[in-house]
Amino acid sequence: MPELPEVETIRRQLAPLVQGMRLERVEILDSRWSHPLAPHELKDALVGRRVQHLDRRGKYLLWGFSDEVYLAQHLRMTGAVLCEPTPEPSHVRVRLELSGAMNSSRRKRARRHLVIVDPRRFGTGQLILGDEALESFFSERLGYEPLHEEFTPQHLRALTRGRTTPIKALLLDQRRIAGVGNIYADEALFRAGIHPLRPAGRLTSDQVRRLREGVIDALEAGIEAKGATIDDFRHVDGFKGSFQNQFLVHRRAGESCPNCASQIVKLVVAGRGTYVCERCQRKPRKARKPPTPRS
């Protein structure tokens, strides 16, 4: 599942292949992808434009074109962007043709063919017009970038204060912290030695500090390994990431904890499969009944 490290891996591989090139053809085969715009509306807005930059915001891949035109692409569960795959894979939802500047020596333009594949069809591409619309699009959807200096222990503390929701649910909430998904939430909580069910507001200052470091460490290790491939995630060249081979707890139910060798268990938290070493990540005690208020 593309989370921050997977999307960042795609961005790093794709950026040098598309920056400066012109979109010659956009073929949207699945109208759900461009929803609420019809495929031809999105196509008309993009064809002929040059890709100025390719960025990442949380789990979004952000294409920046001329005249403050943007495409916010989300891969959701099973999306991938492939460059010139042969033969063409199944589940192609979008085809893109780009052309580069005239090559002076060979008198030919570089051409590039990209396809967006997505078996489960959850992925989307949203058109954003203008820098102001861009900022409001992301400010209403995304919180702190966890690898940015703004993600301080003080800010994380402020996010958790007074909240009763399990800490894992908070980590998964993109409006608070952008880019952490199910894999990296489990890996970060294990690194921090915090149980995923602990109410967010009951973390100590020390736990908040450790959690921040755990999130950053897990994400950086994921980027270093070029992402995790569980089933569908692929690099732009079709190859797989390797972070799945370094999981400490995620998807390792029944195996032993790398720290204390006790058995890793699987729970459900916030509706997600959740993996935990209950010796290293101590279960929260049942909250004591609040004292009955005197009337």
Next chain:
DNA sequence: AGGTCGGCCTGGCAGC
């Protein structure tokens, strides 16, 4: 308003 849950979607696999 904070928190939880179901729907979207389809490949893969367990179980009969």
Next chain:
DNA sequence: TGCTGCCAGGCCGACC
């Protein structure tokens, strides 16, 4: 063997 049905989960909207 072949079929059924369940599971995976990011995000959003509905609901309590």
